[in-house]
Amino acid sequence: MKPASAPVRTGDDSGRASVAPESDEVLMARFCEGQAPAFDALFQRHSRQVRGYLTRLTGSASTAEDLVQLTFMSLVRSRGRFLAGSRFKPWLYAIATNAARDFQRRGRRPEELTPEGELPTSIADESPGPRDVGLERAVRQALDALPEGQRIPILLHRFEGMGFAEIADTLGLTESAVKVRAHRGYLRLRELLAPLRTETLE
Amino acid sequence: MTPECSRVMDHLGEALPPDLAAHVARCQECQVVTGGFDFISGPSPAPTALVSASAPDDEDDEDTLPGQFDARRFALETLAKQPKARPWWHGLVLLVGVHAATVGVGLMLLSRDFWVGNAARSSLVVGVAVLILALLGAGAYIALSPHRRVVPWVAVLATSGALGLTVVLTGSGQQGRAFLAGLVGCMGTELAVTVVPLAVTLVLLSRSAFHPVRALAAGLSAGAASLLVLHLHCPDGTASHLLWGHVVPWLGLGGIAVLLRSRLPTSSHAP
Numbered sequence: 001m002k003p004a005s006a007p008v009r010t011g012d013d014s015g016r017a018s019v020a021p022e023s024d025e026v027l028m029a030r031f032c033e034g035q036a037p038a039f040d041a042l043f044q045r046h047s048r049q050v051r052g053y054l055t056r057l058t059g060s061a062s063t064a065e066d067l068v069q070l071t072f073m074s075l076v077r078s079r080g081r082f083l084a085g086s087r088f089k090p091w092l093y094a095i096a097t098n099a100a101r102d103f104q105r106r107g108r109r110p111e112e113l114t115p116e117g118e119l120p121t122s123i124a125d126e127s128p129g130p131r132d133v134g135l136e137r138a139v140r141q142a143l144d145a146l147p148e149g150q151r152i153p154i155l156l157h158r159f160e161g162m163g164f165a166e167i168a169d170t171l172g173l174t175e176s177a178v179k180v181r182a183h184r185g186y187l188r189l190r191e192l193l194a195p196l197r198t199e200t201l202e
Numbered sequence: 203m204t205p206e207c208s209r210v211m212d213h214l215g216e217a218l219p220p221d222l223a224a225h226v227a228r229c230q231e232c233q234v235v236t237g238g239f240d241f242i243s244g245p246s247p248a249p250t251a252l253v254s255a256s257a258p259d260d261e262d263d264e265d266t267l268p269g270q271f272d273a274r275r276f277a278l279e280t281l282a283k284q285p286k287a288r289p290w291w292h293g294l295v296l297l298v299g300v301h302a303a304t305v306g307v308g309l310m311l312l313s314r315d316f317w318v319g320n321a322a323r324s325s326l327v328v329g330v331a332v333l334i335l336a337l338l339g340a341g342a343y344i345a346l347s348p349h350r351r352v353v354p355w356v357a358v359l360a361t362s363g364a365l366g367l368t369v370v371l372t373g374s375g376q377q378g379r380a381f382l383a384g385l386v387g388c389m390g391t392e393l394a395v396t397v398v399p400l401a402v403t404l405v406l407l408s409r410s411a412f413h414p415v416r417a418l419a420a421g422l423s424a425g426a427a428s429l430l431v432l433h434l435h436c437p438d439g440t441a442s443h444l445l446w447g448h449v450v451p452w453l454g455l456g457g458i459a460v461l462l463r464s465r466l467p468t469s470s471h472a473p
Contacts, residue, residue, distance in 0.1 A: 031277075034285035039277045047273075070471060072273040076280050078410065078472030080287035081348040091473070094350060098411035098471035105412075105464075139242050157214075158242060164212065172350035172473065179211050183203055183235055190238035 024088035032079050043072060046089070049160060050096050056155050057100045059144070067103060071096045090169035093160070097152060097170065142192040150185030153178050207232055214239045293406045294346045300402045301338055301427040308395045308431040319437040321374035327434070330372050334430045337365055341423025345416045346406060350473045352415050362422050362456065366449040369429070374439030384438045388447035395428035396455055400462075407463050411471045414460050421459020425452040 022030075024045070030038035047068055054064035054071075074095045082091055143151055156162045156170060164182070168175040203211075206225040210232045213222060226232045309317060320327045340361075344353050378384055403424045407417060429452045436448070 032287040034281050036274070036278055036281055040274060043273055069272055073276050074470040074472050076273075076277045077470040078348075080292075081290045081410065081470075081472045082287075083348055090350075094473045095411075095471045098473065102412060102468055102471060143242075158239065169350065172352055176208070179208055180203060183207070183211060183231075186235040186238035187231065189242060190234045193238070193241055 025086075028079070028082055028088050029084070032082065039076065042075075042088075046092055047072065050092065053093065053155060053160055054096055054100055056143070056159060057097070057152070058103065059140075063103065067096065067099045070099045074099065087166065087169060089162070090166045093156065093162070093170045094172070138193065142189050145192055146185050146188055150181050150188065153182040154185045154189070157182055203231075204229075207235075210236065290346065290348050293409070294342055297342045297346065297399075297402060297406055297423075298339060301342065301399050301424065304395060304399050304427045305430050308428065309434060312391070312431065312435045317434065319435050320433060321376045321437055321439055322372060326372045330368060330433060331430060333365055333368060334426050334433060337361065338423050338426040338430070341419040341426065342403075345403065345420030345423060346410070348410070348473060352413055353419070355415055355418075358415055358419050358422070362453065366445075366453060369433060369449055370441050370444045373441055373444045374437075375441075376437065376439045377443075378436075378438035381440075381443065384443050385447045388432055388436055388438070388443070389451045392425070392428040392432060392448065392451045392455075395431050396425050399424035399427045400455065400459060403459065404462055404466060407459075408466045408468055409470050410468075411473055412463060412468055413473075414464070417460040417463040418456050420463075421456035422452070424459065425455035428452070428455075 022041075024042065027038040027042050031042065050071055051061075051064050051068045054067045055061050058064055058067065071092070075092065078095075082088070143154065146154065152171065153164075153167050156167045157164065162170070164175050164178050167182075168178045171178065173181075206222065207229060210218070210222055210226060210229075213219070214236065218226060226236060313319075318327065344358070379387065400421065403420045407420055410416075429448060432448050436443075438444075438447070
């Protein structure tokens with residue numbers, strides 16, 4: 001089992017189970033048939049996780065909020081592109097990833113640039129929480145230092161709790177290609193975090 | 203990465219079976235990977251302060267999530283306009299229809315006395331025309347298909363290069379107008395014939411996430427409509443004319459499609 005402290009989530013939100021007990025794929029099929037409540041159920045079930053993923057990916061909660069809207073609007077507009085028999089969660093995360101890539105490709109909003117006009121690699125926490133903020137920041141910076149091809153598989157695997165087959169489905173790659181990228185990413189992360197690990201052990 | 207390493211990846215965060223635990227004990231890379239995985243398990247790398255900034259909304263109202271009203275309103279408006287989802291292949295049928303109509307209209311407008319001006323052997327003319335048609339259809343399919351696994355760059359470039367080479371090598375060798383006049387005429391015709399298919403292609407492409415290979419395939423497919431018109435109509439069959447007047451502008455149209463699509467807004471980020 002994955003450690004309890006890890007923010008790993010599955011596609012199901014137990015708190016919402018009574019609202020929409022059907023599978024995501026059934027809900028999506030209903031939505032494609034024109035049933036709005038199916039969309040509500042999908043939004044309730046996935047929007048928090050997608051927002052968390054996009055926050056990790058972009059380093060900004062406000063950007064993530066906008067991108068969640070874009071993700072679900074894309075879902076509505078392109079519901080005819082969802083293939084019957086395919087899995088919903090990888091499709092949704094593919095939309096979210098594409099939205100974030102498009103956002104980064106087109107450039108960020110002016111208020112999110114540094115005074116020098118550069119892209120921030122991460123946003124500093126304003127209020128320290130109960131966690132070790134320094135450690136969190138170091139991990140975040142190490143993740144930011146990874147190339148996108150390694151970072152996204154690790155975010156999806158470690159923090160969204162997705163299997164490699166689902167990640168491959170999300171990214172349009174083979175499962176072995178995703179494993180190799182994640183493998184290299186974990187190796188690089190360990191290397192980047194080695195000094196911090198030594199400190200922690202001491 | 204050995205098969206055992208791959209299995210270790212599958213079991214990250216879980217209790218390893220004895221054989222894999224023994225492998226990890228021997229494999230330095232797997233030790234580092236499992237260490238890297240475990241090390242980032244404690245702290246959340248998400249900017250927690252920023253995530254929690256919008257969290258009070260969630261706690262205030264368990265049933266309504268941030269942004270749900272906007273998303274729901276949009277969903278309802280969309281459903282009111284079009285209750286049932288239109289399958290993705292409607293776009294493909296539309297695009298192929300536009301390409302076919304363009305070829306028909308182009309040939310009608312250009313052909314006063316004759317439909318086929320290509321003086322090469324009729325079997326070659328038909329064979330190359332079929333190849334161009336096949337690329338037209340395949341390019342449109344690659345461009346609009348919702349499958350996430352995209353054809354690699356190399357395959358698209360190699361296929362289009364092979365078709366271009368075929369067009370050049372199967373020319374009749376017959377010279378029509380002067381080289382420059384023929385070049386300008388055919389390049390102009392190719393661009394003019396491609397305007398409508400390319401415009402429709404770009405509109406349809408902007409309804410899904412930007413992907414350069416898809417845009418390239420779409421541009422080559424749109425350009426294939428005019429390449430086919432020229433292939434059938436143009437009586438000039440010299441290799442240099444076919445290369446510079448037919449094939450190079452066609453390949454250029456593929457590049458233009460990628461450039462234009464990258465600058466157009468995306469209405470949906472779905473794959």
